[in-house]
Amino acid sequence: NEDRSIALVFNGEIYNYRELRDDLIKRGHIPRTDGDGETLIHLYEEFGLDLFDHLRGMYAFALWDANNERLILAVDHIGMKPLYLHERDGRLLFASEVKALLADESVQFSLNLDVLDTFLSFGYMIGEETLFAGVRRLPPGHALIVEHGSLRLHQHWVFAEDARRGDPADRPYDEDVIITEARALLTDAVSKHLRSDVPLGLFLSGGIDSAAMLGLMAREAHGRIKTYTVGYDTKTPDNELLHARRIAQHFATDHHERIINADDWWTGFLKYVYHHDEPNANPSAVSLLLLAEDTAQDVKVVLIGLGGDELFGGYDHHRAIPTLLHRAEQWGHYLRPLAAPLGYIERWYPTFKRARIIGALPTYLPRLRQAALPRDEALLRMQSFDGLVFSDALRGQLYSAALNAHWAQARHKERCYADIITRSWHNDPYNTAQALVINTWLTGNALLSTDKVTMASSLEARVPFFDPVMLNFAARVPSQIRMKNNKYVLREAMRPYLPGFALQRPKQPFGTPILNWFGDDLQSRIQDVLLDERALNRNLFDRVALEKLLRAHFDGRASHVEVIFRLLNLELWHQQFIDDAIAHKQLMRE
DSSP states (O other), rough: OOOOOEEEEEEEEEHHHHHHHHHHTTOOOSSSOOSSSHHHHHHHHHGGGGGGGGOOEEOOOOOOETTEEEEEEOTTTOOOSSOEEEEEEEEEEEESSSSHHHHHHTTTOOOGGGHHHHHHHHSOOOSBOBTTTTTOOOOOOEEEEEEEEEEEEEEETTTTTGGSOOOOOGGGOOOOHHHHHHHHHHHHHHHHOOOOOOEEEOOOOOSHHHHHHHHHHHHOOOOOOOEEEEEEEOSSSTTTTHHHHHHHHHTTEEEEEEEOHHHHHHHHHHHHHHHHOOOOOOOOHHHHHHHHHHTTTTEEEEEEOOTTHHHTTTTTTHHHHHHHHHHHHHHHHHGGGHHHHHHHHTHHHHHHHHHHHOSSSGGGGHHHHHTSHHHHHHHHHHHTTEEETOHHHHHHHHHHHHHHHHHHHOHHHHHHHHHHHHOOOSSSSHHHHHHHHIIIIIIIHHHHHHHHHHTTTTTTEOGGGGHHHHHHHHSSSSHHHSSTTTTTHHHHHHHTTOOOOOOHHOOOOOOHHHHHHTTTTTHHHHHHEEEEEHTTTTOSSSSHHHHHHHHHHTSSSSHHHHHHHOOOHHHHHIIIIIHHHHHHHHHHHH
């Protein structure tokens, strides 16, 4: 600042900094540069901790206020830019990457067994803790204030805070007004995200979300827009190439494609484990990393269409919420006392089956257990798909005796459930479901992975759908129209800008063909990693059960793709960050 009493370290982008800068100059501030980061310093001088109310952007920053001896560490409203923390012996270390913390000689990393089951359950981490013991991630929408020898968390953003005070479903609404407002707000968000002094482009899939980005970009473009798509050398539903190509041709973009095979993907996967810092079982993000490598040769900024599903009702399981709530209301009173016994039966079902005690009960067990849960916990489990990959039965077989005992005692996931439910609760169950998505899958997986795999190539990814103005608007849209006909509001808002074939295309998941690749193509590599003596000697998993699971998968008797991918993530991460870190520390000491 002007008297050098406030300093800033900043990572990210403030999209409305021009408007903020003009206002600050009128208030008497004298910026030294034209950059967006400096705006934060003067906002803090003017508004203190209320500066966050004025920001539209993605960021992680550290601000030092020398006069008050106050350090502020903060991340944006939805956690698009991560910030990791490590406290030890009265010292606080912070960095955008865990690898930076590892550079400190005093830091010794080890596996955080308390949260391992949480990762295996979800395929990513929820909550603040990481798989590094002693390292946590600053939660989205929060700042950590360090002053007078103490630390305190300050929450500066809550999803749908206004909507928490009432049920939007009870309000009258005008459909045309909502669609018009959605169009205006998204147009403004895209316009602000296009501000750049370096070349930019668009990651284009075949869906309406990225097509909406392209339609709005085309209204402001002064030349051909550069678009980039990833595809595969297989004819599977995961391939977006043809659909993206058709949209690109309609808008006459400068279109580029990256087509990958199993070998490409495996090479990218090894890089992904390193760049992600934390284990994260998101196979699509590996493809995105490879696409980002190519894209970074042309442009330095890309827009991404992530977010349309979360904001505008694109998930089928969200539309099933009324059925879930009806089931819970009708049967929950009777089933709630049976929740624990049902879990016990599900866990030990294989034993009972061999003893011919139970027949076809597993078909009904998950539904019965879900109906036995309180409303919001049932919503959370449905939204996170908890139990579909690592069921209690699989845990009982695959976890070592030591890990089973530790998991039963730590109960980290259950503690996270309670916290997330508290932070996500709304009178409107659809808002609750959206908040649960934000507080689990989005912040722990999709947004985190997107940032890490693009920044690995120094490519800045921007996500207009998650502009705070868009998030707050989506929460105000009444449930009846928000959940109507698969992103109805978004489709109608974009009707003036998109061709009919893009508007009418049904929703398709963006995935990768690892179901095919995790067979003959990659079998030997998978076995080399998971059955290596180094992996088996960690005493995390039962050797016989693991060998049996792999045999069943590769023989075609069962599909364990998700389980195998999570185990691969964990083992390769352990090798790179725990084993190699120990060797590196030893080398430094010598």
